[in-house]
Amino acid sequence: MKHIVYISRAVRPLSDDDLNALLSQSRHNNARDGVTGILFYSHGNIAQLFEADDAVADNLYERIARDGRHSHVQKLVDKPITSRSFGDWSMAFHPLEPQGFTTLQGFLLPHQVPPVPESLAIADALLVDLVRLAVFGPDPSQPYQHPVPAPLT
Amino acid sequence: MPTPPFAQLLRQLPAGVATLEGAELRFGFVNEAMRELVGAHSEGKPLAEHRGSLPESLPGVLSQVLASGKPYTAKACACGPLPGSKDCRYFDLAAEPYHDDRGRVTGLLLLALDVTAQEEARQQAHELALTTRHLDARLRVLTETAPLISFSLDAGGRVTYVSPQWYRFTGQPPTADLTAIWPLLIHPDDRLRVLYQAEAARHAGTGWNHEYRLRRFDGQYRWMLSRALPEVHLPDPPVFWHGALTEIHDQREVAEALRRGEAELRFLADSIPELIWTANAHGLIDYYNQYTTAYSGLTKDELGPTGWVSLLYPEEQPAAARAWVESVTHGTTFEGEYRMRRHDGVYRWHVVRARLLADASGPRWFGACTDIDEHYRLHQVLQTQYDELARAHHDLDTFVYAASHDLKQPTLNLRGLFHELSQAATFHDPDQAVMLRLVDDELSTLEHTLRDLAATVRSQRAQQEPVEVLDLELLLEEVLLGLRPQILHGNAEVEINVTEAPGLLYSRANLRSVAHNLVSNALKFAHPDRPARITLRSYLTPDDHQPVLEVRDNGLGMELDNPDNPTFQLFARQHTHIEGTGVGLYLVQRIVRSQGGHLTVSSTPGEGTTFTIYWTRPE
Numbered sequence: 113m114k115h116i117v118y119i120s121r122a123v124r125p126l127s128d129d130d131l132n133a134l135l136s137q138s139r140h141n142n143a144r145d146g147v148t149g150i151l152f153y154s155h156g157n158i159a160q161l162f163e164a165d166d167a168v169a170d171n172l173y174e175r176i177a178r179d180g181r182h183s184h185v186q187k188l189v190d191k192p193i194t195s196r197s198f199g200d201w202s203m204a205f206h207p208l209e210p211q212g213f214t215t216l217q218g219f220l221l222p223h224q225v226p227p228v229p230e231s232l233a234i235a236d237a238l239l240v241d242l243v244r245l246a247v248f249g250p251d252p253s254q255p256y257q258h259p260v261p262a263p264l265t
Numbered sequence: 266m267p268t269p270p271f272a273q274l275l276r277q278l279p280a281g282v283a284t285l286e287g288a289e290l291r292f293g294f295v296n297e298a299m300r301e302l303v304g305a306h307s308e309g310k311p312l313a314e315h316r317g318s319l320p321e322s323l324p325g326v327l328s329q330v331l332a333s334g335k336p337y338t339a340k341a342c343a344c345g346p347l348p349g350s351k352d353c354r355y356f357d358l359a360a361e362p363y364h365d366d367r368g369r370v371t372g373l374l375l376l377a378l379d380v381t382a383q384e385e386a387r388q389q390a391h392e393l394a395l396t397t398r399h400l401d402a403r404l405r406v407l408t409e410t411a412p413l414i415s416f417s418l419d420a421g422g423r424v425t426y427v428s429p430q431w432y433r434f435t436g437q438p439p440t441a442d443l444t445a446i447w448p449l450l451i452h453p454d455d456r457l458r459v460l461y462q463a464e465a466a467r468h469a470g471t472g473w474n475h476e477y478r479l480r481r482f483d484g485q486y487r488w489m490l491s492r493a494l495p496e497v498h499l500p501d502p503p504v505f506w507h508g509a510l511t512e513i514h515d516q517r518e519v520a521e522a523l524r525r526g527e528a529e530l531r532f533l534a535d536s537i538p539e540l541i542w543t544a545n546a547h548g549l550i551d552y553y554n555q556y557t558t559a560y561s562g563l564t565k566d567e568l569g570p571t572g573w574v575s576l577l578y579p580e581e582q583p584a585a586a587r588a589w590v591e592s593v594t595h596g597t598t599f600e601g602e603y604r605m606r607r608h609d610g611v612y613r614w615h616v617v618r619a620r621l622l623a624d625a626s627g628p629r630w631f632g633a634c635t636d637i638d639e640h641y642r643l644h645q646v647l648q649t650q651y652d653e654l655a656r657a658h659h660d661l662d663t664f665v666y667a668a669s670h671d672l673k674q675p676t677l678n679l680r681g682l683f684h685e686l687s688q689a690a691t692f693h694d695p696d697q698a699v700m701l702r703l704v705d706d707e708l709s710t711l712e713h714t715l716r717d718l719a720a721t722v723r724s725q726r727a728q729q730e731p732v733e734v735l736d737l738e739l740l741l742e743e744v745l746l747g748l749r750p751q752i753l754h755g756n757a758e759v760e761i762n763v764t765e766a767p768g769l770l771y772s773r774a775n776l777r778s779v780a781h782n783l784v785s786n787a788l789k790f791a792h793p794d795r796p797a798r799i800t801l802r803s804y805l806t807p808d809d810h811q812p813v814l815e816v817r818d819n820g821l822g823m824e825l826d827n828p829d830n831p832t833f834q835l836f837a838r839q840h841t842h843i844e845g846t847g848v849g850l851y852l853v854q855r856i857v858r859s860q861g862g863h864l865t866v867s868s869t870p871g872e873g874t875t876f877t878i879y880w881t882r883p884e
């Protein structure tokens with residue numbers, strides 16, 4: 113069992129339909145494959161943490177890294193864990209039309225994202241806090257626009 | 266005249282055929298093709314009147330041909346309503362005189378061959394040639410003036426063209442064998458690589474893009490960027506490569522300098538025996554210096570973007586993580602003291618500092634963790650010693666207080682007994698009276714000393730006393746009331762003037778103690794020749810508005826070593842002939858200093874003394 117955290121940039125801003133498609137595709141696959149975690153999206157900035165069995169996680173990261181919807185995929189952490197910290201897989205973002213989303217399974221408004229689970233090591237919890245800050249800015253209740261810098265070499 | 270099968274043939278000939286008969290050149294035979302030129306019903310009519318689309322000048326010319334009897338041809342004559350217009354057609358015209366039996370010229374055979382298509386093609390070719398020449402000229406100007414060298418190679422790697430800039434740059438003569446000399450001008454360190462890359466590209470049929478140093482006319486090697494693309498005509502393999510060579514020396518130098526600068530900084534950071542790191546604007550660490558990995562025993566990957574926090578003492582991690590998120594959120598400096606785990610598991614105290622600085626590539630965090638373990642331990646030892654001293658001091662105070670308190674009653678008893686004794690007993694000694702007075706004096710001194718010691722200890726306890734805004738007038742009046750017997754006895758005059766600074770934020774007990782001691786001091790050291798005049802004045806210093814109490818007398822005055830910063834020792838006395846314990850001024854000084862203030866004295870022996878109490882510490 114391991115978890116992986118990465119950040120990336122959408123190739124172009126994702127529309128409500130794009131996000132909806134990504135949410136249902138990933139919810140479906142992740143429930144099937146035993147993948148849990150959370151994805152943050154705002155104005156083209158993406159960060160995700162997911163947990164799964166080693167082979168599943170590596171395979172998923174491979175698929176995600178090759179996905180044409182985003183680029184500059186930068187892995188921040190890839191390390192073994194003893195147990196899961198997330199009960200399921202969800203996605204937090206600001207839809208243009210939030211009405212249609214609030215009832216969707218696995219959807220969260222950015223300011224409703226629960227605090228980082230206690231079971232994460234402090235270093236990993238800190239990482240999640242920092243990438244959330246990078247994606248949503250200091251006030252997650254407001255859509256936030258700024259570029260996440262290009263990955264480092 | 267042609268016989269029928271010929272007539273049939275001539276009629277259908279795709280070239281125009283007509284006979285023009287007699288001096289008037291009347292149309293005789295006119296075939297289909299010619300009819301299209303001259304129109305129908307031309308037979309029997311003179312050419313001049315039925316010219317159709319034939320050129321205007323033709324009848325005149327043909328008359329001359331008839332007269333001369335010599336054949337005539339005109340190439341590509343424009344025939345049509347408007348020469349040059351769209352409908353205009355071109356014909357090769359030929360006129361052949363024919364003769365009668367006696368050899369006289371009787372007419373002309375006119376042939377018209379449509380060459381419109383050829384003529385148009387010729388004209389297009391001409392225009393094309395013009396455009397090509399124009400383009401060519403433009404290309405030449407461009408290739409020969411642009412600040413780059415253009416070149417062409419064939420599939421065998423032979424140089425087939427190079428623009429004149431090459432000669433200007435290299436200083437080679439125009440006769441130079443380009444293919445042979447070029448490789449020799451490449452820097453020896455780059456030569457093999459460049460030749461190999463170019464050859465590989467030619468084999469693969471691809472372009473190339475590489476940098477190398479080329480020798481300039483002055484012998485200097487300059488960095489060049491060489492880019493070339495194959496000229497492709499599918500399906501054949503490329504036969505030519507065309508490219509350009511641009512000088513990029515200065516850019517290279519700058520980039521090189523930047524790389525070197527970065528490398529030097531890294532080298533520096535790696536040589537410093539401190540944990541040094543940088544993070545991007547989002548607080549994710551992207552660089553740890555070598556010392557960090559050596560200290561922690563973890564690789565850069567193991568440390569990761571937030572791994573530093575896991576080096577901290579476990580209980581301190583959550584707070585440190587929160588503080589870091591806080592700093593990243595607001596861009597504020599991060600600073601704290603933390604224990605960090607060394608590779609051997611030992612935690613050492615560090616002060617961790619990080620600041621957000623902007624360089625050319627945007628804002629970045631620069632952090633350093635300085636080992637303060639030694640300082641920290643020293644500090645701890647000092648703190649322990651300080652605490653012990655403070656406790657000892659306190660114990661001593663308590664002891665002095667208790668002792669002075671406990672001695673008070675026996676002293677009182679002693680005085681009582683002595684009184685009884687001096688009343689009841691008789692001594693056979695002429696000095697009896699003196700002796701009794703001496704003992705009495707000493708008893709008084711003992712009493713005062715005990716009282717003052719107790720007061721000193723009390724004043725130290727009072728350092729933490731609550732402060733309040735005091736009405737100075739009221740408080741000083743109270744103090745004077747307490748000293749009334751002495752004032753009356755010395756016939757002294759005391760004046761209070763607090764109008765300039767009527768209030769003061771101070772502890773009541775402390776202020777009372779200071780005023781009491783200063784006034785009683787002034788009363789005690791009054792000049793024997795004149796009644797004491799004492800003024801108490803409260804005011805603010807003109808420059809920084811510090812509250813001040815001035816106590817001025819006209820008494821004995823004293824000798825001072827250092828009037829601006831006098832020190833008064835416990836039990837030190839200036840005027841030994843006057844009773845007192847020498848505790849008063851010491852006490853005043855202690856109180857004033859403990860509250861951050863200070864005092865100065867000015868005095869002229871025989872004239873008087875002025876004490877100035879500055880209550881607060883100047884900002």
Ligand SMILES: Cc1cc2nc3c(=O)[nH]c(=O)nc-3n(C[C@H](O)[C@H](O)[C@H](O)COP(=O)(O)O)c2cc1C
Nearest residue numbers: 134137138141142158162172175176177179181182
């Ligand atoms: C930002 C981002 C996050 C993604 N997260 C997941 C994920 O958590 N699980 C998943 O199965 N696919 C995820 N995908 C989609 C995969 O890249 C890939 O399209 C998908 O797994 C293909 O599987 P499918 O065609 O079987 O649905 C993500 C794609 C993007 C762009």
